[in-house]
Amino acid sequence: MHLKKSLLIAIALGIAAITAWELYWRSKGYQPGLEETKDLWAVQREKVENSGKKDVLLLGDSRLLFDIQLNDWERETGTRPIQLATPGTTPLPAFHDIVKNTDYSGNIVISVTPIVFFSTTNPHAEFWHRIQSRVDYYKKRTLANQLNHFLDIPLQQNLAFLANDEELWADDLDLKTLLRNIQVGDRLEGMKMPPFYRFQEIEIDRNLKMTERTATDTSFANTVKNVWGFYGQQAASGPPPDKESVLSFFLSDLSEFKSRGGNVILVRCPSSGLLREVESKMMPRTEFYDILVEAADVPAYHFEDYEQLNQFYCPEWSHLSAQDASTFSTELARILIKDQVINN
Amino acid sequence: MLFNSLSFVLFLTIVLILYYAPLLNWTNKKRMLLLSSYVFYGMWNPPLIILLWISTMVDWTAGNQLNQEERPAVRKMWLLLSMFVNLGFLAFFKYGDFLLENFIALANAAGFEYQPYKMDIILPMGISFYTFQTMSYTIDMYNKKIKPARTFLDFALYVTFFPQLVAGPIVRAKDLITQFYEPKKASQNQFIWGLFLLTLGLFQKVVLADVLLAGTSDSVFSPGQTLSFLDAWTGTLAFSGQIFFDFAGYSTCAIGIALMLGIILPDNFMYPYASLGFSDLWKRWHISLSSWLKDYLYIPLGGNRHGITRMYAALMITMLLGGLWHGAAWTFIVWGGLHGIYLILERLQKQYLPFKITKWNGIFLAFTTFTCVNITWVFFRAREFETAWSMIKSMFFLNPEGAKILPTFQMIQVLTLITLLFLTHWGMRNTNVKEVASKMSPALLGVGWAVMIFLILIAQGTGEQFIYFQF
Numbered sequence: 098m099h100l101k102k103s104l105l106i107a108i109a110l111g112i113a114a115i116t117a118w119e120l121y122w123r124s125k126g127y128q129p130g131l132e133e134t135k136d137l138w139a140v141q142r143e144k145v146e147n148s149g150k151k152d153v154l155l156l157g158d159s160r161l162l163f164d165i166q167l168n169d170w171e172r173e174t175g176t177r178p179i180q181l182a183t184p185g186t187t188p189l190p191a192f193h194d195i196v197k198n199t200d201y202s203g204n205i206v207i208s209v210t211p212i213v214f215f216s217t218t219n220p221h222a223e224f225w226h227r228i229q230s231r232v233d234y235y236k237k238r239t240l241a242n243q244l245n246h247f248l249d250i251p252l253q254q255n256l257a258f259l260a261n262d263e264e265l266w267a268d269d270l271d272l273k274t275l276l277r278n279i280q281v282g283d284r285l286e287g288m289k290m291p292p293f294y295r296f297q298e299i300e301i302d303r304n305l306k307m308t309e310r311t312a313t314d315t316s317f318a319n320t321v322k323n324v325w326g327f328y329g330q331q332a333a334s335g336p337p338p339d340k341e342s343v344l345s346f347f348l349s350d351l352s353e354f355k356s357r358g359g360n361v362i363l364v365r366c367p368s369s370g371l372l373r374e375v376e377s378k379m380m381p382r383t384e385f386y387d388i389l390v391e392a393a394d395v396p397a398y399h400f401e402d403y404e405q406l407n408q409f410y411c412p413e414w415s416h417l418s419a420q421d422a423s424t425f426s427t428e429l430a431r432i433l434i435k436d437q438v439i440n441n
Numbered sequence: 442m443l444f445n446s447l448s449f450v451l452f453l454t455i456v457l458i459l460y461y462a463p464l465l466n467w468t469n470k471k472r473m474l475l476l477s478s479y480v481f482y483g484m485w486n487p488p489l490i491i492l493l494w495i496s497t498m499v500d501w502t503a504g505n506q507l508n509q510e511e512r513p514a515v516r517k518m519w520l521l522l523s524m525f526v527n528l529g530f531l532a533f534f535k536y537g538d539f540l541l542e543n544f545i546a547l548a549n550a551a552g553f554e555y556q557p558y559k560m561d562i563i564l565p566m567g568i569s570f571y572t573f574q575t576m577s578y579t580i581d582m583y584n585k586k587i588k589p590a591r592t593f594l595d596f597a598l599y600v601t602f603f604p605q606l607v608a609g610p611i612v613r614a615k616d617l618i619t620q621f622y623e624p625k626k627a628s629q630n631q632f633i634w635g636l637f638l639l640t641l642g643l644f645q646k647v648v649l650a651d652v653l654l655a656g657t658s659d660s661v662f663s664p665g666q667t668l669s670f671l672d673a674w675t676g677t678l679a680f681s682g683q684i685f686f687d688f689a690g691y692s693t694c695a696i697g698i699a700l701m702l703g704i705i706l707p708d709n710f711m712y713p714y715a716s717l718g719f720s721d722l723w724k725r726w727h728i729s730l731s732s733w734l735k736d737y738l739y740i741p742l743g744g745n746r747h748g749i750t751r752m753y754a755a756l757m758i759t760m761l762l763g764g765l766w767h768g769a770a771w772t773f774i775v776w777g778g779l780h781g782i783y784l785i786l787e788r789l790q791k792q793y794l795p796f797k798i799t800k801w802n803g804i805f806l807a808f809t810t811f812t813c814v815n816i817t818w819v820f821f822r823a824r825e826f827e828t829a830w831s832m833i834k835s836m837f838f839l840n841p842e843g844a845k846i847l848p849t850f851q852m853i854q855v856l857t858l859i860t861l862l863f864l865t866h867w868g869m870r871n872t873n874v875k876e877v878a879s880k881m882s883p884a885l886l887g888v889g890w891a892v893m894i895f896l897i898l899i900a901q902g903t904g905e906q907f908i909y910f911q912f
Contacts, residue, residue, distance in 0.1 A: 099883040100633040106887025107640075111894035118899060241442045241484035248447040261901040271901035273652045282849035 119258050122270060127257040133184070133299050134263055136246035139235040141303055144179050145195060150203050150358075151176055153439065156191050157208025159184035160366035163297070163416035165206070166426040167304040173430035174439060178206070180303040184264065186228035187213050189347055194232045196350045202358040204439055209365045209389065209397075211380040215338040218346050250301070260295075267292035288330060291323040296413065312418035321413035325372055338380065344392055351393055362438055363390060363397035364429065367406065372414035396438045403432060442484045444639075444694045445647050445902050452481065453698065460702060467624040471594050474702070478603035482566070489565045492530060497600045499526045500575040501593055507582040508589045516583060523579040527572040535569065537562045539769030567607030569766055573733055575600050578614040580737055587615050595621045604698040608691045610709040610729035617704075625703035634875070637890060638697025641874070644893040645690030647902040649858065654683040657855050660846055664828045669843035673835035674815075675852050678859045680822045681815050685714065685862070688727070711873075714814070715807045715866035717798055719783040722810060734763050753788075757781040767821070772829060776821040783813060807867055 131137065145154060153176055155161050161182035171177040181191055188207045195201055208214075216224045253259050261271035267278060278292075296311040296318075311318050351361060365386060368376060380386075382399070390397040400406040405428040409421045417425055433439045442449050456477050460470055483490050503523040510516050532540070538561070548555040578599070581587040590596035599618045605611075627635060661668060661676020668676070692709035699706045709728050716722035723731040742755035757778070764777020798806060816833070823829035835843045847855075869877070878886055 098630065098634075098879045100630050100637070100886075102883040103887040103890060104633050104636070106884055107890035107894060110888060110891030111898075114891060114895040115898050118895070239485045240487070241446065241448050244448040244451075244484070245446050248451065252447075258899065259901060270899075271652075272648065272896065272899050273656065275899075276652070276850070276854065279850045280848075281853065284845050284847075284849050284852075286845065 115258075119256060122258045122260075127260065127270065129253065129255050129257045129259070131250070131253050131299050131301065132260070132262040133297070133303070133305065134246075135231045135234045136238075136242065136249075137299070137301070137303055138181065138183065138231045139238055140246070141179050141181055142231075142235045145181075145199055145201050148179065148201055148203055151440065152201075152203040153178040154195065154201070154203070154205045155180050155182050155208075156195075156205055157182045157188040157364075158186055158210050158213045160210050160368075160416060161206065161208035161364065162303070162305050163307055164366045164422045164425050165429070166306070166419070166423045167302065169423045169426040170430050173427055174434065176439075177302070180305070182208060183228050183231060185213070185224060187216060187224045187343075188228075189214075189218065189343065189350075190225055190229040190232055192347070192354075193350050194235075196354045196359075198236075200357070202354075204360045204362065205354070206362045206364055209363050209386060210368075211338075211365075211385045212332065212376060214389075215340050215343050215380065215385050217336070217339050218342040219339075262295065264293070264295075266295040268294045288327065290327050292320065293324045294320055296321055306419035306422065307412070307416055309419070312412045312420070315412075318413040321415075322370075322372075325413070325415060329372075329375060332379075338385070340385065340388075344389065347389075348392055351395070355395075360438070361393070361395045362433065363393065363395060365397075365399040365401075367400040367409050367411060367417060367425070368415055369409075369411040370414040372411075396433075396436065398429065398432065403428070405432070442481050444691065444698075445643055448484065452477070452484075457701065461626070468594065470624075471598055471621060474603075475594065475598045475601060478598070478601040478606060481603040482601070482606060485566050486563070489563075492534075492565055492568070493571065493601055496527060496530065496572060496575050497597050499523055500579050500600070501590070501596050503579045504582045504589045504596070507579065520579060520583045523576060527576050530565075530568060531572055534562055534565055536765075536769045570609050570611055571600055571606060573730075574611050577611070577733060577737065578618075581614060590614070590618045591622060602699070602704075604695040604702075604704075605706055608688070608695070609727075610692055610695065610706055611733050612706060612729065616707060620704050627701055627703040631703065632701050635697040635700030635702075637878075638693050638700065638874075640697075640890060640893050640897070642690045642693030642695075642697060643897050645686040645693060647900045648893075648896045650683045650686035650690060651902055652900045653854060653858055654679045654686065657847060657851055658683050658822065662822050662824075662828060662832070664825055666846065667831055667840050667843050668835045669840070669845050670835055670838055671852065672843065672845055672847050673832050673840075675847055675855050677815050677819055677822075677832065677836065679855045681714075681811075681818050682855070682859050682862050684818065684821075685710070708873075712866035712869045714811050714863055715870045716810050716814075717803060717806050718810055719780065719787050719813075722814065723780075723784075730763070730766070734759050734766075738762060753785050756784050756788075760784065770824075772820045772823055772826065775826075775829075776817050779817045779820065783817075804867055808863070811863060 148154070153170075153174070155165055155178050159182065162180065162184060165178065165180070165182075167177055167180060182188075183191075192205065192207065195205065213224055216222065219225060220229060258270050260266075260269050261274070262269055265274065267274070294317070296308050297305050298308055299305045311321065354361060382401075386397075386399060398406070400409075406425060409417055409425060412418055416422075430439075442452060456474070459465065459473050459477075465473060479490050479493070482493065500523050503519045506519045507516055510519065545555055578587070578590075578596075582589060590599065595618050598621055599612075599614060602612075602617065657679035658676055661672060662680065689710040696706045696708070707729060711725040711728065713722055713726035716725050739755050739759040742758060743751045744755060745752045760777045760781030761774055762777070764773045764775070764780070767773045767776070796802075816836070819832045819836070820829050823832060831840070834840050881889075
């Protein structure tokens with residue numbers, strides 16, 4: 098067997114093929130970038146262990162993740178927040194983890210997007226399971242997991258074809274997604290999820306921004322709106338909000354956190370268009386947000402109550418563009434400082 | 442550490458550099474391999490290395506005592522000590538929760554309200570493999586089939602050798618320890634062939650198992666659904682392919698990595714899905730476990746030396762325990778039981794309805810065997826009996842209103858791959874990869890190799906754990 102010859106051919110062809118693959122996707126507009134993964138989250142979560150009174154944690158769903166820009170917040174307050182908000186999740190499991198498993202007693206900003214916040218305490222529900230799995234991963238990750246992440250980062254930052262996010266975007270470039278996108282025939286019944294394309298860019302410390310394309314290309318933004326529409330239809334046929342259980346669970350942890358000197362700030366981030374109308378109709382402020390604020394007895398900021406926070410239009414109805422997020426973060430930080438909720 | 446991870450690429454590169462650099466003599470190379478093996482294991486959970494050390498120390502001591510001791514009662518005591526420690530570890534770490542659950546169920550059924558806290562015992566990776574491996578050493582020493590390892594280093598490396606530590610092949614002492622006695626170095630051809638096998642194993646795991654089959658199998662075996670005939674069969678076939686590619690992929694990687702170090706490990710899979718009956722299947726599927734069960738369980742239970750009834754009983758007990766070895770759940774026991782029944786029926790057929798296997802009926806027999814094996818996989822994969830029964834009913838047309846959940850292309854993907862898998866196994870029944878590769882032109886082999894590398898890279902596997910790590 099002339100294995101040496103075979104090996105040389107394999108190496109040469111392998112390098113040529115993967116180079117061509119990389120160039121092809123770059124020619125299609127893909128650029129190298131990080132993925133929003135459980136490993137990035139775990140690295141931030143680890144920072145909480147050594148955080149103090151003046152630090153700020155951000156917990157909740159994607160609105161807080163898109164809308165708070167860490168650079169702007171840091172510029173205003175002098176403190177760079179630890180970004181732990183995660184798309185499509187309730188803040189309850191992460192807050193519970195911080196309260197029960199750490200002695201952190203600084204500031205926590207919690208996002209209150211009613212449709213997510215009041216959804217459930219069922220551990221099998223997607224909004225809950227998604228963040229709980231990250232909490233569990235943080236506790237169970239191995240040295241090998243940490244080393245893999247460390248080695249993976251420079252590859253993600255330099256190779257465009259490495260696009261394989263945990264969100265399972267329709268425009269990911271891993272083989273499984275490429276095959277999943279092939280449609281032959283149509284044997285399935287019922288609603289089908291529209292394609293959900295990546296509309297974000299994330300940095301190493303989970304500072305996340307909406308892509309320029311989403312902010313400027315309305316037809317692209319419409320593809321994201323279609324996905325919200327699909328989720329809305331699903332939610333309409335799903336279980337109703339579980340307000341009582343959620344309040345009971347949250348207030349119990351909140352009481353414990355406050356008793357050790359911790360400071361919680363509730364924030365309702367902006368939404369727009371039809372989504373905002375649906376949210377207001379399905380979960381009226383007076384029946385959900387206001388009840389929570391009254392029961393929690395902590396500083397709370399609803400974008401509708403502040404002129405400087407109520408000036409934005411979300412391109413895809415749910416999140417702010419990078420530029421608006423920068424302004425929103427600055428204005429919110431200034432309000433918090435002015436109210437002496439946090440110090441600079 | 443997983444073979445399909447970046448950390449392993451770094452780890453293996455460092456090990457190979459240290460192994461082949463002219464820095465260390467053979468003894469120090471073995472020390473380096475032993476230390477590397479502990480690092481390999483400890484990167485998952487460092488404290489559990491202590492279990493490996495205990496198992497190593499106990500069987501090293503027992504082996505030496507068995508070598509020196511002539512008094513039968515004392516020899517038996519050393520054997521029992523080894524079995525008590527190794528099986529004790531298995532009983533506690535692997536079956537502790539299962540035993541407790543069943544005890545609670547029994548107590549509750551008898552009218553006693555008993556609800557202790559769940560123990561949530563962590564399952565040490567690969568414990569079933571390395572305990573069986575060390576036990577085989579002590580049992581062989583007891584039976585005076587082998588000589589003791591020359592040094593503690595040789596024995597410790599035998600227990601811990603990283604390529605096969607966590608998922609086999611379960612190697613016998615006579616096949617591995619003796620290889621550590623003399624300096625080993627892979628020839629150029631061995632090294633490149635080892636690299637090829639590593640690529641082939643990763644391709645099986647990352648591309649075929651994880652990308653092409655795992656998603657279908659996971660969707661279909663999710664609890665709480667009633668599926669159509671086609672979906673149930675497609676999902677079961679997907680799992681059938683997934684578990685083969687996952688496990689055979691691991692074994693192929695292990696054999697390849699060892700070969701790159703100049704160490705030869707035995708084959709663990711020989712195209713099992715083209716087996717002509719079930720006794721043939723168990724000579725081709727997870728060969729190192731089935732031969733272990735035969736030598737250390739079936740034969741000591743009497744084998745075929747004490748009449749038909751005893752033989753069937755031994756066969757059934759062996760297969761039931763073989764099922765339990767795979768996991769602490771009744772579904773695994775049923776899986777083992779079904780294989781036991783198949784083996785008994787096959788022996789009855791050979792006794793009362795013998796027929797000659799020709800090239801014409803062979804493929805039909807292989808297909809029938811494959812179909813029956815698929816039915817057993819349902820119990821192996823399902824986490825609960827409800828899911829398994831629902832799947833079985835769907836596969837036998839008993840759920841006419843079952844839901845369609847798999848997209849058309851996914852079904853085409855799975856059915857095409859499984860058809861190719863079956864035909865490949867049939868075509869490769871009497872040969873092996875090396876023989877086929879040696880008949881290929883080097884250029885064609887190189888192109889095939891490059892395609893596998895390319896597909897592994899674009900698969901962008903997220904480091905899915907090998908299924909057999911949990912066993």
